[in-house]
Amino acid sequence: MKQSLLLYKNNKHLIFQLVKRDILQRYRGSNLGLLWSFFTPLFMLIIYTYFFGFVFNNKWGGALSDNKYEFALVLFCGLLVFNFFSEIITKSPSLMVGNTNLVKKVVFPLEILPIVLTGSALFHMFVSIVILFIGVLIVGTVHWTIIFLPLVIFPVILLSLGFSWFLSSLGVFIRDISQFIGLVMQALMFMSPIFYPISVIPEKLRFIYYINPLTYVVEDVRRVVMWGVFPNWEFTLIGFLLSLMVYFLGFSWFIKTKGGFSDVL
Template identity: 50%
Template sequence: MVVRGMQYLKRNKSIILQFVKRETLSRYKGSQLGFTWTIITPLLMLLVYTFVFGEIFQAKWKTDSSSTIEFAIIIFCGLSTYNLFAEVISRSPHLITSNPNYVKKVVFPVETFSIIAVGSALINASINFLLVIIFQQIFGSGLSWSILMLPFVLLPLILYTLGLSWFLSSIGVFLRDIGQIIGVAVQALMLLSPIFYSIDVIPNEFKWFYQLNPITYFVENIRNVVIWGELPSINSYLIQLISSIIISILGLIWFRKTKQGFSDVL
């Protein structure tokens, strides 16, 4: 299944790259600065977090930290991780319904819509992580060699997000209300994940929920390799990776089983 997936990506590489490029550029079509906004927007947000949490609230992630900007960098790192997931999942219920012509009139590999959504979100996330790395080196405690593991730690998140996207894009064709439900769920999940607060402050009676929340592991592992210079345990990483591969495979199987009915509904 994995080999067939790689062959599928290779066969449709030009389509995927073309659509990812088009989606990325179309976000800023007509603006004077164009693609530069992909750098300016997260940079402005990072400065806002720095001002609000560092200067106004004087917040600290750890009690022994004297850096006012460290809190903002940690939050921005977690939020960048979450946004990669949230951007794709929020769009997924509408990926097929917003492109009916590709389903009804053209022989088109509709499975690629989820891959394209992930690729587009990954470009924005990469820029965000680059800013985190730069600020961590300049204003934080510096970088560790563990930063080299960032692509490997991101891989389970990408596969997990892709699998859910295939599930939701298929369900969204037959159940249009799923988009509204997902919109609320994504917002709730942001507050129920350790993005704006440390997992250490969560009461013991609620920690079971955070242990079931996969976003917790993604956020914590990426923070560890980028901010704290720590590597995830091999066992924990393998469980995440294998689980994400299973989710992505099941999502693709579900999508292909149901896509025959897309044209009838659309």
């Protein structure tokens, strides 16, 4: 635990610079540059509003009014969580392979690369949250419970980082893991309550959703942002403890295996 905490303290300036570089590189060469990070989720929110609200005329159980824009925001709550998790998980297996020049450097702290990836994904999730907040402000009421949003999201940040350390190490030794993770994430998207509430799932199948860690985060984001109620404190605490365990296990695994990276690459 002490080693992982010192990692942030000793490399905070390097981490910041690498996160900044990663964000800017994504939009390098485009005319709008960093503005794409704002326009992309905004465009997707418009698409969700049109298709799910007006074309399919969907309704979210009895939790919402018939306001079609509110329905789109409910979808967006789930997608911003999933997109954050998916971006980190899908990129992690190729993280070391794609930075072979850094792996070969003896003095470079490789364990910060998953942190950089997480920081970049956090930036884009923050932009999506800003768009969500603006949407809620325009369409409905901004509930004071939104102050719990960072607390609700924190477990998935720890979980993503823990998996990132594990997968970035595993990807060095098993190259097929990238293809496998891509399939898993596609399945996970539809196995999470993003486009529909859990209430529509048959009772005998709901256990699948209850073992999915994203389920609780997605549901709690909607509680504090859209419904104006408290998070499920029991699941928030359990999720935090489990995510913390994955975080430290992933970090320990990475530290124990990173010595063999340069030999394989």
